[in-house]
């Protein structure tokens with residue numbers, strides 16, 4: 001569970017250090033003082049056993065306070081009372097009460113006020129008063145002169161304590177402010193803890209080594225445990241698996257994070273049947289915090305099993321429906337096309353029927369495009385599916401795409417031109433995806449242009465990347481439209497482009513496919529002048545693609 005009161009704990013630790021640091025020299029010096037005084041016959045007590053026992057007790061007590069493990073109490077009050085008693089005992093029974101030894105009382109008054117404020121100081125001064133009276137009585141010094149001396153010493157020590165404390169501990173105002181700030185910080189901290197504990201996501205805070213220093217109740221649920229996680233290594237508690245069920249060290253995943261990162265490719269297994277898909281959000285805490293001088297990470301784990309399976313179901317649905325729709329649409333398209341042909345061939349004169357047939361044909365073609373897009377989209381969204389990697393020359397796909405789009409370009413009297421730099425050698429990537437993207441660029445260029453030419457080019461830039469570009473002289477896109485062009489279902493409001501039908505999915509799909517082959521997609525465009533859509537392929541298209549995922553012909557099945 002999230003630690004209860006860290007601020008208080010930290011302050012308590014600092015207090016304990018202060019107390020030990022202040023009292024240890026006090027103990028050592030005072031004991032030496034007593035022994036030296038005894039040696040020179042300056043002590044009031046002539047009894048060596050009494051002196052030795054007192055010194056021994058004070059030393060043992062000082063040590064127990066200094067070593068946390070030996071400490072008999074976590075509170076300061078028993079120690080303060082014991083120190084007061086020890087000093088009072090020494091002043092009454094061993095040393096002359098009015099000796100320089102009494103100066104140590106100033107330190108005790110300081111500690112008393114430090115831990116218990118004004119009340120502490122008052123109690124310490126009352127104890128001093130009582131000690132002086134007892135000393136007077138025990139040492140049988142009752143006369144006017146000694147009464148005045150004792151009173152003088154009480155005023156000197158009391159006054160010195162007050163001045164010393166004001167200088168060291170600050171004014172009442174300063175201390176009040178500090179106390180208020182501490183309380184507020186603590187309150188904020190408690191609120192934050194309450195918030196973290198109420199979160200549905202598991203939150204774990206770890207240091208560089210993976211040692212957990214804070215967690216919430218949801219973390220216990222995800223890690224399937226009830227034990228205290230504080231100071232335990234996260235590696236032993238969570239067995240992360242990647243897509244291929246290989247174990248992954250969570251701290252390796254965590255340490256990759258520079259600022260913030262989100263991972264969705266890992267899961268954990270409770271049993272063979274129960275697999276929990278995780279979304280892991282990692283954020284790096286500042287390199288050093290003033291409190292523990294440690295860098296650390298906050299890990300947020302979200303169970304996305306349900307979400308993933310819903311997503312998969314949705315994708316399956318789209319993929320099945322679009323696949324099932326293909327056949328009837330193809331049959332309908334063939335029939336309408338045939339009817340249109342017969343109608344034209346037989347020279348039927350009913351223009352209305354011909355118009356209807358043409359319209360129906362257009363709509364069926366649109367429907368067919370849409371179903372194809374949906375099908376491709378659902379495949380492209382399945383990031384986990386393997387793709388088919390091939391080595392080929394870029395001219396090959398340019399040629400294939402031209403073959404597919406030439407007719408449409410001709411219908412609009414647009415010339416398709418190509419320019420492939422000779423220094424471009426073979427590339428290794430998914431041919432199918434690349435062709436899909438290029439075909440999209442070219443189809444759009446034809447669709448959204450009324451004049452040509454359209455230039456399909458492949459160039460190599462200075463950093464070795466190959467740029468595959470399609471340049472048109474068509475409608476172009478406004479600055480605002482350029483930002484949205486790769487969004488799902490987005491189509492420009494520009495009346496020039498609205499004339500043509502489309503789904504707004506082509507470029508979205510292209511951007512998804514581009515990401516899968518580690519290519520960068522982009523455009524340059526000026527409204528009314530034309531656009532250039534391009535794809536920057538990584539210099540070594542081969543190495544960047546994860547070869548382990550390659551299963552031949554898989555992508556062909558997917559996109560085919």
Ligand code: ADP
Nearest residue numbers: 444445448476491492497502503504505506507
């Ligand atoms: P669709 O073409 O089916 O509408 P796309 O995702 O391919 O879907 O394109 C989205 C939108 O981007 C298009 O509707 C069009 O407004 C704009 N667009 C795409 N390519 C071009 C282009 N070459 N010139 C002008 N506008 C374009």
